[in-house]
Amino acid sequence: MSNSPFTAGVVPARLSAEALAENFGDLHPPLDPHEAAVAADRCYFCYDAPCVTACPTSIDIPLFIRQIATGMPEAAARTIFDQNILGGMCARVCPTETLCEEACVREAAEGKPVEIGRLQRFATDVVMAAGTHPYRRGAPTGKRVAVVGAGPAGLACAHRLAMKGHDVALFDARPKPGGLNEFGIASYKTVGGFAQAEVDWLMRIGGIETHFGRQLGNDLTLGQLRDGYDAVFLGIGLAGVNALRVQGEDVKNVLDAVDFISDLRQADDLSSLPVGRNIVVIGGGMTAVDAAVQSRLLGAETVTIVYRRGRDRMSASRYEQDLAASKGVRIVTNAQPKAVIGNGSVREVEFEYTEDTPDGLNGTGETLRIPADQVFRAIGQRLEGAPEPLALEGGKIKVTSSGRTSLQGVWAGGDCAAGGDDLTVTAVAEGRDAAEDIHAEIG
Amino acid sequence: MADLTSEFVGIKSPNPFWLASAPPTDKEYNVRRAFEAGWGGVVWKTLGEAGPPIVNVNGPRYGAVWGADRRLLGLNNIELITDRPLDVNLREIKTVKRDYPDRAVVVSLMVPCEEAAWKAILPLVEETGADGIELNFGCPHGMSERGMGSAVGQVPDYIEMVTRWCKANTRMPVIVKLTPNITDIRYPARAARKGGADAVSLINTVSSITSVDLDAMSPEPSIDGKGSHGGYCGPAVKPIALNMVAEIARDPETAGLPISGIGGVTTWRDAAEFIALGAGNVQVCTAAMTYGFKIVEEMISGLSQWMDGKGHPDVAGIVGRAVPNVTDWQYLNLNYVTKARIDQEACIQCGRCYVACEDTSHQAISMSPDRVFEVIDEECVACNLCVNVCPVEGCITMEELAVGAVDKRTGAEVQADHGDWTTHPNNPAVRQAAE
Numbered sequence A: 001m002s003n004s005p006f007t008a009g010v011v012p013a014r015l016s017a018e019a020l021a022e023n024f025g026d027l028h029p030p031l032d033p034h035e036a037a038v039a040a041d042r043c044y045f046c047y048d049a050p051c052v053t054a055c056p057t058s059i060d061i062p063l064f065i066r067q068i069a070t071g072m073p074e075a076a077a078r079t080i081f082d083q084n085i086l087g088g089m090c091a092r093v094c095p096t097e098t099l100c101e102e103a104c105v106r107e108a109a110e111g112k113p114v115e116i117g118r119l120q121r122f123a124t125d126v127v128m129a130a131g132t133h134p135y136r137r138g139a140p141t142g143k144r145v146a147v148v149g150a151g152p153a154g155l156a157c158a159h160r161l162a163m164k165g166h167d168v169a170l171f172d173a174r175p176k177p178g179g180l181n182e183f184g185i186a187s188y189k190t191v192g193g194f195a196q197a198e199v200d201w202l203m204r205i206g207g208i209e210t211h212f213g214r215q216l217g218n219d220l221t222l223g224q225l226r227d228g229y230d231a232v233f234l235g236i237g238l239a240g241v242n243a244l245r246v247q248g249e250d251v252k253n254v255l256d257a258v259d260f261i262s263d264l265r266q267a268d269d270l271s272s273l274p275v276g277r278n279i280v281v282i283g284g285g286m287t288a289v290d291a292a293v294q295s296r297l298l299g300a301e302t303v304t305i306v307y308r309r310g311r312d313r314m315s316a317s318r319y320e321q322d323l324a325a326s327k328g329v330r331i332v333t334n335a336q337p338k339a340v341i342g343n344g345s346v347r348e349v350e351f352e353y354t355e356d357t358p359d360g361l362n363g364t365g366e367t368l369r370i371p372a373d374q375v376f377r378a379i380g381q382r383l384e385g386a387p388e389p390l391a392l393e394g395g396k397i398k399v400t401s402s403g404r405t406s407l408q409g410v411w412a413g414g415d416c417a418a419g420g421d422d423l424t425v426t427a428v429a430e431g432r433d434a435a436e437d438i439h440a441e442i443g
Numbered sequence B: 001m002a003d004l005t006s007e008f009v010g011i012k013s014p015n016p017f018w019l020a021s022a023p024p025t026d027k028e029y030n031v032r033r034a035f036e037a038g039w040g041g042v043v044w045k046t047l048g049e050a051g052p053p054i055v056n057v058n059g060p061r062y063g064a065v066w067g068a069d070r071r072l073l074g075l076n077n078i079e080l081i082t083d084r085p086l087d088v089n090l091r092e093i094k095t096v097k098r099d100y101p102d103r104a105v106v107v108s109l110m111v112p113c114e115e116a117a118w119k120a121i122l123p124l125v126e127e128t129g130a131d132g133i134e135l136n137f138g139c140p141h142g143m144s145e146r147g148m149g150s151a152v153g154q155v156p157d158y159i160e161m162v163t164r165w166c167k168a169n170t171r172m173p174v175i176v177k178l179t180p181n182i183t184d185i186r187y188p189a190r191a192a193r194k195g196g197a198d199a200v201s202l203i204n205t206v207s208s209i210t211s212v213d214l215d216a217m218s219p220e221p222s223i224d225g226k227g228s229h230g231g232y233c234g235p236a237v238k239p240i241a242l243n244m245v246a247e248i249a250r251d252p253e254t255a256g257l258p259i260s261g262i263g264g265v266t267t268w269r270d271a272a273e274f275i276a277l278g279a280g281n282v283q284v285c286t287a288a289m290t291y292g293f294k295i296v297e298e299m300i301s302g303l304s305q306w307m308d309g310k311g312h313p314d315v316a317g318i319v320g321r322a323v324p325n326v327t328d329w330q331y332l333n334l335n336y337v338t339k340a341r342i343d344q345e346a347c348i349q350c351g352r353c354y355v356a357c358e359d360t361s362h363q364a365i366s367m368s369p370d371r372v373f374e375v376i377d378e379e380c381v382a383c384n385l386c387v388n389v390c391p392v393e394g395c396i397t398m399e400e401l402a403v404g405a406v407d408k409r410t411g412a413e414v415q416a417d418h419g420d421w422t423t424h425p426n427n428p429a430v431r432q433a434a435e
C-alpha cells in the first residue's frame, strides 16, 4: 500500500507524483509580455527612486522598467546585469517585500508596490532564453585571482574580475557550483534547474577556470593561494550549523534544516525523499520557513515552526510567514526547546514558554509538548573553516566596505563576511564590489 | 429624475445620445440592436449616390493607439462611406424608422458637388420617413481625393453652396458635419449657417498616421506594404473637438446655431462637457465600437444622476452653460495669483514634481535629504505642472492668494480688481494709448 500524509514515521512518497509536481511548481509564475507591460506602466519613474536605494546592488529600477514598457526587455536586462549579474536569481529569491518593493512609493500610496521582482525576472528571462551573454571579457591583464566559494558572492566576484580581463581560478568544496542557490534556496523559487543554467550562462564570459571538490583548509591553504595568485577572494558562506544544545538532541531524525533542504534540492525524484508525518522546525528565519513549507509540500500531515521570541522578532519576513501559514504551517512563538524526547528516534519535543524582557529572554516555567517524528534545526548557520590568521568580527570575517580583510591581498564577501544581511543579493553586491577593489589594487 | 429627452432641430429622441455615422449605423441589424440597447438616435452610415457602390480596401482598415493595458486611446480608419447599394440602405432606414418612431434617424449623405446629384438623392431619403439629413463634409481620406467629404468641408464657399442646395430641395432639417482638418473651425461653421443649415455637427475624424511598421517601413494599417493617412477618433481627439465646439458656440456669427457634439465621447461626463460647451446632443462612434452598445446605459444613468445632484431638470437647461466662461487669453485675470501646495500627508515621495519643476520649469520645489518636497513661493509661477505630473490626485493643489497677501515671487500685493492684458502696462497697445 502506498504512503499518505497519515502514514506514521519518516517515509517517502506521501503524495502522488502529480501532486508533488504541482506543489513544487513556480511560486510566482512568470509574467507574459502583456502582463509585464501593464505592470511596468505602474512605475512612476520616481526621481532618485527609493527602490534603487533599497536594492543592495543598486539596480536602476525605474530605467529598466521603462525599458520593458517600451518593448526593450533586452536593454532592461542589460541595465539589471550591469549591477547584478545574478539578477535572474535575485528576481526569484529576493525578499522584495523588505527591499525594493517595500520602498516603492506605490507601497506607501496604496499598499501595492510595482512588481519589481517579477518585472526583473521577465527581462532577465528574455535574455537567458535567447542564450546570449551580453558581456565580453576584457583584454587579458595577465593577473591571476583565486576565488574560493562558488556561491553568489564568489560568482559575482569572478564574473566582474573576468570582465576586467583577469584570469580567475574558482574553487569550491562541493562538486557543483552555485552555493546556496543550488543547495539552499527553496525549490519553488527556482524551478527547472535555473541555478545551474544561470551559472553556465555566467561562465560564458570566459576566463574563469573552475575547480570543484576543493576545500579550503583541507585540499588548499590560504598560504598557497596567496603565494600562487595576485589576490584571493573568500566567499565561503556559512558552512556550520548552530546546535540546539538541549537534552536528547542526538536521537534519530533530528536534522539540520539545511541538510534536509539540500537533499531536497538535489533529489531527482521528490517521491524518493522521506519526510515525517509530524514535523517540528525550530527557528525563525528563512531557513525555518523553507524547511517547514517544503515538508508540507512533500506531504507531512502537521508542521509546526517554533520560535523562541515574538513573531515580530522573526527574521523571516511577514510575507514569508504568511506563505508558511497559507501552506498550512502552524507558527508557535515565544517557546524555547527544553528537551527532545524519544527512545532511539524522536517522538516529541518539549518547549518552555518565554517572555522577552528588557533583561533578556526568560522561561515562564510553563511547558508544551509537540509530537514529532522529525525535527529540523534552523537556528542559524555559522562560519566554519575560516583560515586562522583572519581577524573576525561577531563570528564572521572582518572586512572593510570594499571587502578587504585583515590580511594583505585577501578579500571576502557574502555570508562569511561581517556586515550586511545574509541574502543572495547582498552576497552579489559584496562580491562585485570586492572585484572592483581587487581590480583597482592589482590593475 | 432628470428629464433626458432631447429635441435637436425639431428631432425628438428619448436621450441626447446618438450614434455617429459610421460602422455601428451601417445596417438595419446594427441599428436595431442599438435602439434595443437604448440609444436615442442614429446618424445612418453615409450614403453615396445611386449606381455601383463604392468599394473598401480588403486589407485592414484600422490603426490604433493603446495605453499599457491595451486601453484603446485613439482609433484611425481608412474606411469610406457605405459600400452597400443605396436602395438596400433606404429600404432598411424606412423599416427601422417605422419600427422605432420615437428614436431619431438621421441620414448622412455624400454625393458629388453638383446640385443635380443632391436633388436626386434628397427625395429618396425623404421617402424613408427619416427625421433629417447630415451632410458629410468631413471624411478626410479617400472620398476627399474624389472632391467630396473634407475636400468640400475645407472650402467654406462650397459648404454654403451645397447647404443651400439641400435646404432648397428638402423639407428635412439639414445638419452640416464639419471636418477638423482646417485652421479655424469658425469659417466653415459660418458658411453652413449662411447656407441655411439647421445645425452643425463636429468633429469628423482628424487626418492621421497612427504608427509605422518599422520592419516593413509602412504606415499602419498596411495594405500590401503601403499605407494611407486615415481619420483619427476616440478619446484622444476629445480635447480638439471640445475646443472646436466651444469656438462655434461663442462666435457671435454662429451663436445659437445648434451643435451636435462629436469626438471621443466615451462616458456621461464627456457628454456633459460637450453639452456644457454648447452641444445640444452628442454623437458617439469609437466608444461603441470599442465596448459595444451597452455603454449607453452608463451614459444615461451617469448623466441623470449628475443632473439630479446639481438640480438640472432637463438637458436643454445645461446646453452652453460653460460657454460664457470660455474667453480669450487677453481677458484672463492677471491679478488672480495662486501657489502650489503639497499635502505632506498625501505625498508618497516619488519626486516627480521636484524633477519636473527643477529640470523643466522654475526650480520652485525643494527636496530634503529625507525626501520631503516643498514649494518655494519665491519661485513658484503657479504653472500647475507639478499638479499634472503628481501621481496622487489631490496631493498638490493650487491655492489662491487672498487679496492683500504678498506674492513672494513678485513682492507685489494681490489686487482685488480684475486686471488683464488689455490694461497691462507691458502691453504695447496700452503704452501707445498712454503716450
Ligand SMILES: Cc1cc2nc3c(=O)[nH]c(=O)nc-3n(C[C@H](O)[C@H](O)[C@H](O)COP(=O)(O)OP(=O)(O)OC[C@H]3O[C@@H](n4cnc5c(N)ncnc54)[C@H](O)[C@@H]3O)c2cc1C
Pocket (backbone or CB within 6 Å): A093, A094, A095, A148, A149, A150, A151, A152, A153, A154, A171, A172, A173, A174, A177, A178, A179, A180, A181, A184, A185, A186, A189, A214, A215, A216, A217, A235, A236, A237, A238, A239, A258, A261, A286, A287, A290, A385, A413, A414, A415, A416, A421, A422, A423, A424, A425, A427
Ligand atoms: C535554506 C536557505 C534559504 C535561503 N533563502 C533565501 C532566499 O529566498 N532569498 C535570499 O536572498 N537569500 C536566501 N538565503 C540566503 C542566501 O542563500 C545566502 O545569503 C547566499 O547564498 C550567500 O551567498 P555566499 O556566496 O556568501 O555563500 P553560499 O551561497 O553559502 O556559497 C558558499 C560556497 O562556498 C563553498 N565553501 C564553503 N566552505 C568552503 C571551503 N572551505 N572551501 C571551498 N569552498 C567552500 C560552499 O560549498 C558554497 O558553494 C537562504 C539561505 C538558506 C540557508
Ligand SMILES: Cc1cc2nc3c(=O)[nH]c(=O)nc-3n(C[C@H](O)[C@H](O)[C@H](O)COP(=O)(O)O)c2cc1C
Pocket (backbone or CB within 6 Å): B020, B021, B022, B023, B045, B046, B075, B076, B077, B079, B080, B081, B082, B108, B136, B138, B139, B177, B203, B204, B205, B232, B233, B234, B235, B237, B262, B263, B264, B265, B283, B284, B285, B286, B287
Ligand atoms: C470606421 C469609421 C468610419 C466612419 N465613417 C464615417 C462616415 O461614413 N460618415 C461620417 O460622417 N463619419 C464617419 N466616421 C466618423 C464618425 O462618425 C465620428 O465623427 C468620429 O469617429 C468621431 O467620433 P468618435 O470619437 O466618437 O469616434 C467614421 C468613423 C469611423 C471610425
Ligand code: SF4
Pocket (backbone or CB within 6 Å): A042, A043, A044, A045, A046, A049, A050, A051, A052, A061, A062, A103, A104, A105, A106, A114, A116, B350
Ligand atoms: S519607487 Fe516604485 S514607482 Fe518609484 S520608480 Fe521605483 S519602482 Fe517605480
